[in-house]
Amino acid sequence: MRCAHTVEQVRAAEAALMSRLPEGVLMQRAAAGLAAAVVDLLGGGYGRRVLLLVGSGDNGGDALYAGAILARRGAQVEAWLLSDRAHPGGVAALLAAGGRTTSGDPRRPDVVVDGIVGIGGRGGLRPEAQRALGSVAGVPVVAVDTPSGVEVDSGEVTGPHVRADVTVTFGTYKVAHLVDPAASASGVVHLVDIGLDLPEAPVEALQPDDVAALLPRPTPDAHKYLRGVVGVRAGSPQYPGAALLSVAGADTGLCGMVRYVGDPSVAATVRQVHPEVVGEGRVQAWVVGSGGGEDAGDELAAALADDVPLVVDADALAHVDRPPAHAVLTPHAGELAAMLGADRADIESRPLHHVRAAAERYGCTVLLKGRHTLVATPDGRVRVTTTGTPWLATAGAGDVLGGLVGALLAAGLAPYDAASVGSWLHGAAATLASGGGPLVAGTVAAAVPDVVRGLSTP
Known part of the structure; x- marks a missing residue:
């Protein structure tokens, strides 16, 4: 560490x-x-x-x-x-x-x-x-x-x-x-x-050895339900790509199964690209909000009704009021500014102050995206993500991150660990996929298994 x-x-x-x-x-x-x-x-x-x-x-x-x-x-x-x-x-x-x-x-x-x-x-x-x-x-x-x-x-x-x-x-x-x-x-x-x-x-x-020690690994007797099931409520007919990218982040093998719940036309596209993804059913964690548009509030309410850990991102953040302690909120600076009634420039100039304030106000883990992403808990603890590359500043990268964090929640990590490990893997995968040059969000998700394989077994 x-x-x-x-x-x-x-x-x-x-x-x-x-x-x-x-x-x-x-x-x-x-x-x-x-x-x-x-x-x-x-x-x-x-x-x-x-x-x-x-x-x-x-x-x-x-x-x-x-x-x-x-x-x-x-x-x-x-x-x-x-x-x-x-x-x-x-x-x-x-x-x-x-x-x-x-x-x-x-x-x-x-x-x-x-x-x-x-x-x-x-x-x-x-x-x-x-x-x-x-x-x-x-x-x-x-x-x-x-x-x-x-x-x-x-x-x-x-x-x-x-x-x-x-x-x-x-x-x-x-x-x-x-x-x-x-x-x-x-x-x-x-x-x-x-x-x-x-x-x-x-x-x-976190450093590589810390991530290796925290990362959930299947036991010899593991099956898909034992490893955890994550559900994704993201995307819409206007933004089907958000669903695909959120599912891509969740569907990296970090948990046992991914379920997608959403518009039928979007669901058909998701299943075509990710045939292993299934439909509605019991989950151990939810990912909600990316590209959800005007339906994001309803999707968040449905996810909250299950009383399981969840990632709240993008459009769903505008509907957050009193999230449960096992939630992870994942705003960027502009979204956090709207949530706190602050100026975006002030968020960017004082990110540590504001991420702690948000975690205390909402009573849950808050992940503030940035060059050095910050993950804070209500008691003031903070982890900083130092992996990544400037090329990661690309459309859809946050959707992938939300899926990654959700998969780790479903696999059994506590919200603080899931958010910080997911952010670390996201940055490391981007660096690997980039190779020093441009990348798109989907290639970040595809690189996650190689990053995990490169971590030493504790």
Whole structure:
């Protein structure tokens, strides 16, 4: 699991560890990891020009001590001190190693190390920091812990900030590394283990081993009903493709059977494309809403009457009032804006805040689609999906996702697990199907079995 902790949690863990270590050891561990990452990015250290942008916090100290290590390896290191309270021990170490300091107009570097603001800083950057960054525009940036100027605990961006190519973080991931829009400013995130003992994280991201452990697998005595039956109430004569794609997501082999209930003409098309799909009957989960049009409210009411877990998507979301706790709501930003009476731009700028608010308001799991999809529970836990490709931004992809999540609900996963595992598989399948190029939604569903085959058996 990739765990993201809050600033308060990290500081408490650091304080506990520092009480058991000689003074300065923790910063030296961080500096060594940072210096190694810079060398890796540059392909070596000797003769390279490194510019440190240094503020007053411990991140500036990490940068200075890393700069001293790089200087001893033959790099030409210059520190632009943006505060008269820069870490004195770090400054002394850099100068002793042959580095130098400046207050402006540095030589053009090969890499910039962002040690401007620590993890406790507020969003945005002061004018002097903005000027310093502007003077080295186009140079690769390595951020210390988090890109300066982002909101660390929320993932929000409220003003000018660093956009890093690489972020080197210490002890644990922070929320800003996983949650957009700050995550998009973090670049490639490299974690350096400094020995912190941390509590349970409020935000996490599944990794392949986690998905393999959660994925329902048939037992030797399994039969189709034991593996779960998912029903799909999606599509309409106006939008028959939504039915086909929702069924395609459900019909990937993750559960034992798929039932389709809908307009007879659409049902005939579904059975022609998916001959293994059957009609109305008992189910363990429902998928409702995609392309449902004006009948989506009636389809949702029919599904709710069965009192089984269900996925509510697209047109059905407008009819949600008090869903059961075993529901999974799957809006995109525009749909969530309508549900919460908020502005779409605000949803996109504060997705973590709003997905938690929606989960609390509706009392069930909410999956907010996006570059990094968020899955939240009413108690505030959040999982972030980091699989996927920009090519996944294509019509019908959400219909496939709803079917996938519904199949996993039918197979027995709890709503939070079904939503986060389904989203992870959806992104991984898109990456596989894309191969670096364009794709359409149907190919995402077709790639799911290959993704599952590639997961190690727990």
